[in-house]
Amino acid sequence: MDDDEARPQPLQGVKVVDLGQVYQGPYAAFLMAKAGADVIKVEPLHGEPVRIREALGGGASLPMAMLNSNKRAITLNLKTPRGCELLKALVSRSDVLIENYAPGVMDRLGVGAKTLFEVNPRLVYASATGYGLSGPERDSLAMDLTVQAASGIMSVTGFPDGPPLKAGPAVADFISGTHLYGAIVTALFERERTGLGRMVEVAMVETIYPTLASNLGMIQSDLGPPPPRTGNRHGGLAISPYNVYPCRDGHVAIICLVEAHWTNLLKAMGRGELKDDPRFIDNAARVTHMDETDAVVEEWTKNLTRAEIFEASRAYRLPTAPVRNLVEVMNSPHMHERGMLQWIDHYSLGRIVVPNSPLRYHGTPQMMGASNARLGEHNREIYGGVLGLSDSEIDALMADGVI
Amino acid sequence: MDDDEARPQPLQGVKVVDLGQVYQGPYAAFLMAKAGADVIKVEPLHGEPVRIREALGGGASLPMAMLNSNKRAITLNLKTPRGCELLKALVSRSDVLIENYAPGVMDRLGVGAKTLFEVNPRLVYASATGYGLSGPERDSLAMDLTVQAASGIMSVTGFPDGPPLKAGPAVADFISGTHLYGAIVTALFERERTGLGRMVEVAMVETIYPTLASNLGMIQSDLGPPPPRTGNRHGGLAISPYNVYPCRDGHVAIICLVEAHWTNLLKAMGRGELKDDPRFIDNAARVTHMDETDAVVEEWTKNLTRAEIFEASRAYRLPTAPVRNLVEVMNSPHMHERGMLQWIDHYSLGRIVVPNSPLRYHGTPQMMGASNARLGEHNREIYGGVLGLSDSEIDALMADGVI
The missing domain is CATH 3.40.50.10540 (Crotonobetainyl-coa:carnitine coa-transferase; domain 1)
Structure with a gap:
């Protein structure tokens, strides 16, 4: 062994x-x-x-x-x-x-x-x-x-x-x-x-x-008709932030699965003042204000490079990743x-x-x-x-x- | 056994x-x-x-x-x-x-x-x-x-x-x-x-x-820079027809991998007169005239239902499939x-x-x-x-x- x-x-x-x-x-x-x-x-x-x-x-x-x-x-x-x-x-x-x-x-x-x-x-x-x-x-x-x-x-x-x-x-x-x-x-x-x-x-x-488990879940639920295709957002539109954001040299994927991810993201973004904002107070609130949530994140990413965001993610334990092209992957x-x-x-x-x-x-x-x-x-x-x-x-x- | x-x-x-x-x-x-x-x-x-x-x-x-x-x-x-x-x-x-x-x-x-x-x-x-x-x-x-x-x-x-x-x-x-x-x-x-x-x-x-084998192949080749994202077309833009086409009640995927698929598709479409058209004479020609090839196929699909196309596909041995939603899949x-x-x-x-x-x-x-x-x-x-x-x-x- x-x-x-x-x-x-x-x-x-x-x-x-x-x-x-x-x-x-x-x-x-x-x-x-x-x-x-x-x-x-x-x-x-x-x-x-x-x-x-x-x-x-x-x-x-x-x-x-x-x-x-x-x-x-x-x-x-x-x-x-x-x-x-x-x-x-x-x-x-x-x-x-x-x-x-x-x-x-x-x-x-x-x-x-x-x-x-x-x-x-x-x-x-x-x-x-x-x-x-x-x-x-x-x-x-x-x-x-x-x-x-x-x-x-x-x-x-x-x-x-x-x-x-x-x-x-x-x-x-x-x-x-x-x-x-x-x-x-x-x-x-x-x-x-x-x-x-x-x-x-x-x-x-x-x-x-x-592989369609998340997507099928929406069909099964009594929450009404399933969401249409959701681009890079969560298949059930039930998590936010969960998207791909433009940055200076490409795009990054960012997801906040638990509240600690969001509060750490606020710290990384230098936006601690939003911690008690009712629009972003928990995942349910952020889902309701999904466009505004995404805008806050994009406001941060758009001025940084993928590498800078990845480094911040390590420091603050955020689940993010650069969108890599195939030359980079290879x-x-x-x-x-x-x-x-x-x-x-x-x-x-x-x-x-x-x-x-x-x-x-x-x-x-x-x-x-x-x-x-x-x-x-x-x-x-x-x-x-x-x-x-x-x-x-x-x-x-x-x-x-x-x- | x-x-x-x-x-x-x-x-x-x-x-x-x-x-x-x-x-x-x-x-x-x-x-x-x-x-x-x-x-x-x-x-x-x-x-x-x-x-x-x-x-x-x-x-x-x-x-x-x-x-x-x-x-x-x-x-x-x-x-x-x-x-x-x-x-x-x-x-x-x-x-x-x-x-x-x-x-x-x-x-x-x-x-x-x-x-x-x-x-x-x-x-x-x-x-x-x-x-x-x-x-x-x-x-x-x-x-x-x-x-x-x-x-x-x-x-x-x-x-x-x-x-x-x-x-x-x-x-x-x-x-x-x-x-x-x-x-x-x-x-x-x-x-x-x-x-x-x-x-x-x-x-x-x-x-x-x-899973990226086809896509990586384009990077490796000496054919110049890899194609950008290709929507529903072939990842290497090297096969045509290879796309998703609108029809009366949704979309269908159609692919012609070998010449028999194309000639059978022409029969199914009632477009036998295109068999000797130099724009579509072989896969290389169709790739060169990809937009025109797709237009010929769409001209046929747009007036049919997914079921009608699927039935024609069985009769003519064409690789096609309806785009199914999750309720249908389930x-x-x-x-x-x-x-x-x-x-x-x-x-x-x-x-x-x-x-x-x-x-x-x-x-x-x-x-x-x-x-x-x-x-x-x-x-x-x-x-x-x-x-x-x-x-x-x-x-x-x-x-x-x-x-």
């Missing part, structure tokens, strides 16, 4: 077949690889969608590098009978299979869960889809954008007088990928006790529902010092920043980042070394368009 | 002490409870922050019900030496402790990880914080709003001509809570093999970084049919909808939702039945303000 021990990675020895595409499946497999699992990324002959975009260069290369570090990569054509046999051979030697194809695709290919459990009853088969493997919306096509629409995210993002808006990051892809990781590891834990594998399933749209001294972000030399992108796993296991050194494998880079290593095929057999598979 | 078996829940027999507050820690413990773990929610004598808000009624009650179903609840004053002893007694009989206090709080109380590992070397100690247990920003106060600012979410959410904006749901709280669950179960898996417990750690700000026939959403009778809220776990374990029935426990509801059951205290000892603890 001590940080100075050097224990093995927690998932050491776990073998994963990663059929994941884009973000959702590959992120679950990334978390496994970074916890020490042996992850084989299996792609169609032309590569998974992000690989194809990688070939175009520009902005699409970095995601491939971010999510596929510490995995080996092979190609496999599942539209051939021989390809399906090879997948079964891999699955028979593996603990986990991850796929985020649309419902029914694996069955149509002849490598559905039922078939793979016959090959390996100890398998953890992990399916991630947009809407799930059952239900009336099962077959709706799903991407991060459409799930943000259907799940409710868009309806609560944006300003009251503006249209519904998506969250900028691909939150639906990633929160569902994270749930998928949790489901897989839960089934692996169970298998240690029971010896049995299991099918686990995650639907993107369902992983969003809990170069965060904090995340680099913690090893969450690492500089690596990438075969095509040069010197880039890649993330480590946000899952931190004290007592084991973090795994170092590395370039993602090239398309099919480990074909000989896996098909030869793991499945025992000869060089000439592998050559024939390549000539036949199987790998 | 068959769905018609009825296997036990995968985490059956796992005992969890849940000191979690608000969303992050309680959500990780919720996922454990819904996978069959025995979760004891431990609260200060006046309740955790969401419990306090629950007492105020209105919108704050539902989150308490959503995240604390299937847990037992006790009170415990960790600011008393006897309270700390009781926590240690509980930990000695448990597998997991979850806490999302600020860094250092548990140590100051005298029940930090080191102390608890002395009590139980097999413990999985799970810490979730805003910025992590190390690094220069460790002690910055963190809530969902401030982490959305510091992590980069706000900088990429909103319109190009508008200010930075938060995502409406509490995505930072929940995505970090989901990661926390993954870290805990990983350590439980490992413990089955090694017999050793572990400290695991998750920092909110770090769990956001991977009543989703799809999620109710799948058991993700359940109606329950709540002791104070009456008939409400609560979520099940988004983690689905095929072969085991979903756990039914139930009212969250009242503050201290299981004090006698736990302190008596589990720790073996007598009724009079429990009475004395209550009189002394320990429980």
Whole structure:
């Protein structure tokens, strides 16, 4: 349990077949690889969608590098009978299979869960889809954008007088990928006790529902119709100050959850005289006078820099944060010092920043980042070394368009 | 592996002490409870922050019900030496402790990880914080709003001509809570093999970084400065159509990822004559003529309802989705049919909808939702039945303000 021990990675020895595409499946497999699992990324002959975009260069290369570090990569054509046999051979030697194809695709290919459990009853088969493997919306096509629409995210993002808006990051892809990781590891834990594998399933749209807790609370209440989109204010318009305020070099977020935050903020602002002002005397009063409260705060922030406000926040224990742009985030001294972000030399992108796993296991050194494998880079290593095929057999598979 | 078996829940027999507050820690413990773990929610004598808000009624009650179903609840004053002893007694009989206090709080109380590992070397100690247990920003106060600012979410959410904006749901709280669950179960898996417990750690700000993959890609590219906030358009302005379009009764999200989507969309719109129009001939052309592309799509959507567009999307295999409001989401026939959403009778809220776990374990029935426990509801059951205290000892603890 001590940080100075050097224990093995927690998932050491776990073998994963990663059929994941884009973000959702590959992120679950990334978390496994970074916890020490042996992850084989299996792609169609032309590569998974992000690989194809990688070939175009520009902005699409970095995601491939971010999510596929510490995995080996092979190609496999599942539209051939021989390809399906090879997948079964891999699955028979593996603990986990991850796929985020649309419902029914694996069955149509002849490598559905039922078939793979016959090959390996100890398998953890992990399916991630947009809407799930059952239900009336099962077959709706799903991407991060459409799930943000259907799940409710868009309806609560944006300003009251503006249209519904998506969250900028691909939150639906990633929160569902994270749930998928949790489901897989839960089934692996169970298998240690029971010896049995299991099918686990995650639907993107369902992983969003809990995140709407505050917003749903307003629907449930008898306080009348829920507030419209609230911009940067509290989703229930029930806390003040709670907003993003302009300052000299950008914006800062400030929130006062308890009265001590407000009284400390008054001190930081040099506005102690407002302490007994009835408009601001408690949270309920400030909510009633929300525009005036925000104006008082903005009067202070607008003449300061983000750094000055952040320093005042430390001194007075205020929950604030600068609104950072992505260049600042990518170069965060904090995340680099913690090893969450690492500089690596990438075969095509040069010197880039890649993330480590946000899952931190004290007592084991973090795994170092590395370039993602090239398309099919480990074909000989896996098909030869793991499945025992000869060089000439592998050559024939390549000539036949199987790998 | 068959769905018609009825296997036990995968985490059956796992005992969890849940000191979690608000969303992050309680959500990780919720996922454990819904996978069959025995979760004891431990609260200060006046309740955790969401419990306090629950007492105020209105919108704050539902989150308490959503995240604390299937847990037992006790009170415990960790600011008393006897309270700390009781926590240690509980930990000695448990597998997991979850806490999302600020860094250092548990140590100051005298029940930090080191102390608890002395009590139980097999413990999985799970810490979730805003910025992590190390690094220069460790002690910055963190809530969902401030982490959305510091992590980069706000900088990429909103319109190009508008200010930075938060995502409406509490995505930072929940995505970090989901990661926390993954870290805990990983350590439980490992413990089955090694017999050793572990400290695991998750920092909110770090769990956001991977979600920015598309957006970070633009920073990394040599295509010039990254695009500003892009509203509902693609974060890298590299795909078109990719937007939210007004229709007769709201909005719909439409995305064309591959050329077949576009040609099918043209058919659905009855605009086959545009198939060979050089402005729309491929994605690159449509990106160059993004405003015109969006105008063509909007010309079609504006005269239709969301339902009509959704039906056309099924017929033509288009990735679209209606922008749903929260009343629609809460009543989703799809999620109710799948058991993700359940109606329950709540002791104070009456008939409400609560979520099940988004983690689905095929072969085991979903756990039914139930009212969250009242503050201290299981004090006698736990302190008596589990720790073996007598009724009079429990009475004395209550009189002394320990429980």
